[in-house]
Amino acid sequence: MAERNEVDWVSRFADEVIAEAERRGSGKPIVCASGLSPSGPIHLGNLREVMTPHLVADEIRRRGYDCVHLLSWDDYDRFRKVPAGVDPSWAEHIGKPLTTVPAPTGSPYATWAEHFKAPMVAAMKELGIEVHGISQTERYTSGAYRDQILLAMRERGRIDAVLGRYRTKAKPGAVARQGADEEAALAAAEGSGAATEDDGATAAGYFPYKPYCSFCDKDTTTVTSYDDETTELSYVCAEGHAETVRLSEHNRGKLVWKVDWPMRWAYEGVVFEPSGVDHSSPGSSFVVGGQLVREVFGQDPPIGPMYAFVGISGMAKMSSSRGAVPTPADALEIMEAPVLRWLYARRRPNQSFKIAFDQEIYRLYDEWDTLGRKIGDGSAPPADVAAFGRASRTATGELPVTPRPVPYRTLASIVDVTTGHEEQILRILRDLDPADPVSALAEVRPRLDRAQAWVETKMDADQRTQVREEPDTALLAGLGDTERNMLRLLLEGLDAHWSLEGLTELVYGVPKLQQGLTLDASPTPEIKVAQRTFFALLYHLLVGRDTGPRLPTLLLAVGAARIRKLLSA
Ligand SMILES: [Zn+2]
Structure with a gap:
């Protein structure tokens, strides 16, 4: 038994997986596995399928064990339906393997499968997720699974009996048993495996293997006979083709999903493979x-925790603006890889959570920065330290981080107010802390780029800040003496307080000065009311609204000359 090291959920699973691998004693690298279907865009929700084994495999590697993370691409699954937005003539390919369906029009890739794999491969690279990818098309068509297929066919009676135990226990509403030519009515699973597939029952008996037709390439086939001695298999297809092949040499077909998955566990020696709620x-x-x-295959199943659903906050806006469910690449446009990793590392797989695409991302980044500071001063609890470490580095190395972690919300405000003008961004960043100025944008990258992408693609149009070009003369003319005096106090104090900290003190302090107190006096309830009124006035005069980015950031962004122009009564 490995030494118990129960710092967090990742450590606990690593303990279990190492113990199980040692019990099995194969002498081979420890195998953790994931499966993804490139049947369409691989959604952000599917990232947990890969991230969960990644974190466990990475912990096992950190402990010095040889461990491989297999990613099985279910690219030999059938093309099920033509998604909205794709040329309807693709319907002619329904039933063919995803690797023989042409990619959507305009794609640089040859096949449907390659087209949808590519963005996920790029996202995994950016996330530091190292996998050994396996094409199920390559496995099946090379004959790699021949022995397992012949075994499954020999044992088809036993397989049918096992499936039968569960067919009768199927939940109300689930489809108990399907004819070979029928599509199961279950909702399509997003993750690994073709959950909607029939399980191999035919009028001629039960067969766990389904050929792709040699003539039309479709899997609308029905096995009509099989001879265990000769391995001769006869099938007919929905288009009327018929053929007899020898399964000992035939490589165009696959095991039905419920048999395919355990076959692969045995073939690869998988010790850890989680699955989504729909598979558990x-x-x-x-x-x-x-x-x-x-x-049937004579091996134990993997340790396989169920993982819960991952949602997206700000989804309504996403789907209206982009017309699609976000992918990992979409998340990486607005947040750095370590932050996205952290969301998964800090929560047990059975906890659901949401990924912030809306303004919640400000708070997420605040939490991340707070944890970074606590780790810096040694005050973070061990589980938080572990999660931070898993987020920011792998067994192979560190992930890129932003050298100067200026708050995301500050960067977003600066980008918003400057509309992304780089010289202005740098000027404001320099002014944030004159004692230790940001000297180049590289210091705040890549976080700045993520915040910029967020402002440009996710911020509501009605939340965008537009600094007034000309003073609001009507509003200024109607101001009373108290308000005029506060504006004067603010303008007089600008130069001496030109930093984020200084301007914070000044904007909160002007109402105090107005009431004869000092800048650093403790605020009374009356002062707090006066502050809110003053801030609203400033927003109206500067950006023509009740609210906006935090005032000190806004003032730095607007610049002293323009502030004077807009606030002089
Ligand atoms: Zn055919």
Whole structure:
């Protein structure tokens, strides 16, 4: 038994996986696995399928064990339906393997599968997720699984019996058993595996293998007979083709999903593979697979925690503006890789959470920066230290971080007010802290670029700040003596307080000065009311609204000359 090191959920699973691998004693690298279907865009929600084993495999590597993270691409699955926005003539390819369907029009990739794999591969690279990718098309068409396929066909009676135990236990509403030519009515699973596939029952008996038709390349086939002695398999397809092949040499077909998955566990020696809630219910492919891998393929199932749903906040805006569910690449446009990793590292797989695409991202970054400071001064709890470490580095090395972690909300405000003008951004950043000025934009990158992307693509148009070109003369003319005096006090104090900290003291302090107190006096309830009124006045005069970016940031962004122009009564 490995030494217990229960700092966080990742450590606990690493302990279990190492212990299980040692019990199995294969002498080979420890195998953690994920599966993804490139049937369409790989959504941000599917990232947990990869991130969970990644974190566990990475912890195992950090402990000095040889560990491989296999990513099985289910690219030999059938093309199920033509998504909205794709040329309807692609319907002619329904039923073919994803690797023989042409990519959508305009794609630089040849096949449907390659087109949808590529962005995920790029996102994983940026996230520091190292996987050994396996194309199921390559595996099946090379004959790699021949022995396992022949075994499954020999044992088809036993497989049918195992599946039968669960068919009767299927949940109300679930489809208990399907004819070979029918599509199961279950909702399509987003993650690994073709959850909607039939399980291999036909009028001629049960067959766990389904050929792709040699003539039309589609899987609308029905096995009509199989001879265990000769391995001769006969099938007909929905378009009327018929053929007899020898399964001992035929490489165009695959095991049905519920048999395919446990077969791969055995073939690869998988010790850890999580699955989404849709695969973990009673009668689900994970549960049935656990029986089949033992009873047919002679191996134990992997340790396989269920992982919960990951949502997106700000989704409504996303879908209206982009017409699509966000992908990991979309998340990496607005947040740095370590922050995205951190969301997964800090929560157990069975906890659901949301990824912020809306203004919640400000708070997320504040929490991240606070944790960074606590780690710096040694006050963070061990589990938080572990999560931060898993987020910011892998066994291979550090992920890129922003040297100067200026708050994301500050960067977003600066980008907003300057409309992304680099010289102005740098001027404001220099002024934030004159004692230790930012000297180049590189110091605040890549965070600045993420904040810029967020402002440009996610910020509501009605939240964008537009600094007034000309003073609001009507408003200025109507001001009373108190307000005029406060504006005068602010303008007089600008030069001496030209930093983020200084301007913060000044804007909060002007109402105090107005009431005969000092700048650093403790605010009374009356002062607080006066501050709110003063701030609203400043927003109206500067940006023509009740609210806006934090005032000190806004003042730095607007610049002293323009402030004087807009606030002089
Ligand atoms: Zn055919």
